[in-house]
Amino acid sequence: MDSEKLNNNLQNSKILKLDDDFSLVKRFIDGDKSSFRILVQRHKEKVRNIIYLTINNSGLVDDIAQEVFITVYRNLKNFRFESQFTTWLYRVTVNKCKDHLRKINVRKIFVPVNEAEEYSGENFSVESDDVSEIVMNAINKLPVKLRMPLILKDIEGFSYQEIAESVQCEIGTVKSRIFRAREGLKKILGPMESELK
Amino acid sequence: MGTNKKDIELLSAYIDGELSKPEEESLERKIKSSLKLQKQLDDLIKLKNVTSSVKRIPESPFFETRLMAELESTESGKSKLFRWSPAISLILIILSMMALLKFNPGFIESIWEEQKSNLAGFYKENLQPLLFAADLTNEDIFSFAFNNDLPLDQDRKQYLFLGYDNNGKEYFEIKNAGFIDRRDDYDSFIKTLNLNKDQKLKVDSILGKYAEALQSQILINDKNTVAINPNLWNYRKAIAADLIVFAQDLNNEESQKLMPVGFSRTDRVKIVRAIKSLNSVPNQNYIFLTPDSVFTEVYEFDPAELNEHMIDVELQINEAEKNIKKIEYRIRYDSTWKKLEENKFRNHEFNIKIDSNVCRIVIPKFGMSEFDLPDFDSIETLIDEATENVRFYSYRVPKVEHFGHGFKIEYFDGDSVKSYEYEYENYNYDSLLKSNQIFIDSFNSNSWEQFENLNDSIMTKFKFDFDESFKNFNHEQLEEQMEKLRGELERFREEMQQWQNEIRREKSDSKLD
Numbered sequence: 001m002d003s004e005k006l007n008n009n010l011q012n013s014k015i016l017k018l019d020d021d022f023s024l025v026k027r028f029i030d031g032d033k034s035s036f037r038i039l040v041q042r043h044k045e046k047v048r049n050i051i052y053l054t055i056n057n058s059g060l061v062d063d064i065a066q067e068v069f070i071t072v073y074r075n076l077k078n079f080r081f082e083s084q085f086t087t088w089l090y091r092v093t094v095n096k097c098k099d100h101l102r103k104i105n106v107r108k109i110f111v112p113v114n115e116a117e118e119y120s121g122e123n124f125s126v127e128s129d130d131v132s133e134i135v136m137n138a139i140n141k142l143p144v145k146l147r148m149p150l151i152l153k154d155i156e157g158f159s160y161q162e163i164a165e166s167v168q169c170e171i172g173t174v175k176s177r178i179f180r181a182r183e184g185l186k187k188i189l190g191p192m193e194s195e196l197k
Numbered sequence: 198m199g200t201n202k203k204d205i206e207l208l209s210a211y212i213d214g215e216l217s218k219p220e221e222e223s224l225e226r227k228i229k230s231s232l233k234l235q236k237q238l239d240d241l242i243k244l245k246n247v248t249s250s251v252k253r254i255p256e257s258p259f260f261e262t263r264l265m266a267e268l269e270s271t272e273s274g275k276s277k278l279f280r281w282s283p284a285i286s287l288i289l290i291i292l293s294m295m296a297l298l299k300f301n302p303g304f305i306e307s308i309w310e311e312q313k314s315n316l317a318g319f320y321k322e323n324l325q326p327l328l329f330a331a332d333l334t335n336e337d338i339f340s341f342a343f344n345n346d347l348p349l350d351q352d353r354k355q356y357l358f359l360g361y362d363n364n365g366k367e368y369f370e371i372k373n374a375g376f377i378d379r380r381d382d383y384d385s386f387i388k389t390l391n392l393n394k395d396q397k398l399k400v401d402s403i404l405g406k407y408a409e410a411l412q413s414q415i416l417i418n419d420k421n422t423v424a425i426n427p428n429l430w431n432y433r434k435a436i437a438a439d440l441i442v443f444a445q446d447l448n449n450e451e452s453q454k455l456m457p458v459g460f461s462r463t464d465r466v467k468i469v470r471a472i473k474s475l476n477s478v479p480n481q482n483y484i485f486l487t488p489d490s491v492f493t494e495v496y497e498f499d500p501a502e503l504n505e506h507m508i509d510v511e512l513q514i515n516e517a518e519k520n521i522k523k524i525e526y527r528i529r530y531d532s533t534w535k536k537l538e539e540n541k542f543r544n545h546e547f548n549i550k551i552d553s554n555v556c557r558i559v560i561p562k563f564g565m566s567e568f569d570l571p572d573f574d575s576i577e578t579l580i581d582e583a584t585e586n587v588r589f590y591s592y593r594v595p596k597v598e599h600f601g602h603g604f605k606i607e608y609f610d611g612d613s614v615k616s617y618e619y620e621y622e623n624y625n626y627d628s629l630l631k632s633n634q635i636f637i638d639s640f641n642s643n644s645w646e647q648f649e650n651l652n653d654s655i656m657t658k659f660k661f662d663f664d665e666s667f668k669n670f671n672h673e674q675l676e677e678q679m680e681k682l683r684g685e686l687e688r689f690r691e692e693m694q695q696w697q698n699e700i701r702r703e704k705s706d707s708k709l710d
Binding site: 037040041044045048049052053058061062065066069070073131132135136139150153154155159160175176178179182185186189 | 205206209210213215240241244245247248249250251252253254256257260261263264265267268271
């Protein structure tokens with residue numbers, strides 16, 4: 001009985017949350033620009049984290065996050081309420097991250113190797129004592145298409161469905177990519193197993 | 198039970214809670230029976246714990262502030278664009294118009310035609326026959342036949358005048374009353390023919406018939422529009438011809454002096470035939486003279502319908518008359534017209550001449566209808582001659598004939614024709630005074646155009662009088678005559694002096710006596 005009640009509450013709170021984002025978006029479309037600030041406040045940290053974990057360069061996080069919210073601001077009037085606001089927001093975030101990484105790869109071709117490493121932020125060091133940093137560096141060794149689903153699942157706690165919508169692929173693909181990401185991560189972190197304990 | 202890659206992949210989804218219930222139960226059974234799977238599961242859980250423990254980026258308290266500032270500057274950037282939007286719009290419109298005109302060159306013309314049509318529609322509203330609006334009388338109709346003028350308003354302030362210019366082209370004028378010589382023309386005509394009361398009634402009925410016909414020939418409205426049917430010129434000739442022919446029937450003897458020289462029975466038949474054919478001409482083209490334009494347009498005016506609904510129409514007319522009564526064609530003369538070349542106007546359909554008293558519209562392309570107008574050309578000379586005779590005998594307008602060293606004036610005094618010859622060489626004060634008054638009377642003010650085009654008509658009139666009077670003035674002759682006059686006066690003074698001396702002498706002689 002208690003678990004039923006809890007489930008209902010959770011469901012209600014979820015509905016309330018959905019309604020909250022939707023009502024803010026609706027208010028924005030109706031001309032209340034201040035509602036956009038509330039949406040930013042509510043979702044900015046998750047957006048910044050996804051960017052941080054994906055590109056592994058804290059100096060660029062806010063710039064890319066700003067690009068994300070400006071894009072959302074300009075296109076919000078066309079929001080069709082067919083999916084959650086966050087699904088759309090994270091899809092924009094993932095795409096901005098992909099754009100950034102693509103630009104870095106292009107730059108790598110034209111600049112010396114040392115400088116290119118500075119651009120990418122891939123300054124992996126086995127000597128680091130910080131577990132978090134070791135894991136972050138290991139994750140960044142993964143290809144982007146494996147890296148993103150893993151981050152969204154393990155760090156941000158997305159469901160496979162949400163990940164599929166954000167990175168725009170099938171659930172089966174998400175499942176497979178996460179598995180392969182974990183397999184790759186195990187190999188990268190294998191030599192440092194003792195540090196991780 | 199062996200383990201395969203598929204099961205290990207399922208383990209990954211299992212720790213994420215993403216397997217279906219049957220998949221989960223099936224996998225759990227396998228895990229229980231497989232040490233390898235249990236080891237794999239432990240490793241995956243440890244890995245997930247490690248990755249989940251990754252540090253998050255510290256919060257950014259100023260992120261929204263920066264973002265909102267950025268959004269605001271972006272918006273104001275847009276508003277800067279909006280500030281230029283009128284200029285951008287104008288450029289776009291110009292480019293669109295250029296493209297439109299390139300691919301559809303007739304576009305402007307079609308708009309122009311549409312606007313012309315709208316303007317014509319505006320001026321065609323509420324047109325009423327002049328007959329009602331100006332209360333035309335039989336005298337007015339008669340005067341129209343022989344003087345070519347019709348009053349445009351009840352107060353007789355302005356007149357419509359029909360004429361032919363030096364090139365024989367038809368024109369009409371709106372002119373102020375001061376330029377129209379009003380006489381008792383109709384009465385003079387009746388008296389000339391010695392018509393009795395019954396005969397006068399018959400002439401009245403003829404004029405009444407033409408008054409009815411003229412209903413559809415001149416229309417006016419409260420918008421200062423005068424619409425003239427080109428057939429009006431023919432109607433004027435027809436009225437004159439009809440009256441002359443009828444005068445012959447009424448009083449053959451007296452009418453002889455009005456008839457053209459050599460007027461035959463064949464001529465009479467021609468005239469009657471032309472008059473009859475005139476009424477069958479269904480001309481719906483009108484020349485519209487409005488305060489801002491002159492144009493030709495088709496206009497359907499149905500006099501039969503007018504007669505049928507006469508009662509309603511009269512009520513309407515009475516109502517409209519309040520406005521129509523006030524019709525006064527304001528002739529506004531812009532002196533800068535003088536600077537324009539005359540040829541410039543000749544390119545237009547209508548040749549317009551205007552000054553502060555007269556507005557003349559010359560119609561180069563007369564006969565706009567596609568059907569033939571009645572054949573008045575063959576009898577035109579006869580009608581003109583008869584008209585001149587009526588003017589000479591009935592109105593007693595002198596005839597002026599110029600010759601090498603002077604001119605001859607003829608006029609009818611009621612009994613006989615008198616003539617006076619003016620010799621420039623034999624000029625003297627008496628002849629100047631006498632002839633000048635006759636000149637002013639006989640001066641045809643409609644000829645002002647020939648002297649100086651576009652000059653103010655009043656000034657032209659006085660200029661004409663002055664020039665004609667003093668054209669051959671010889672100062673030497675004047676000085677000679679003045680010298681003679683001084684001599685006469687000197688002789689007169691001497692005679693007076695002698696007379697005074699004689700009187701004094703007589704007085705002194707009587708005292709001595």
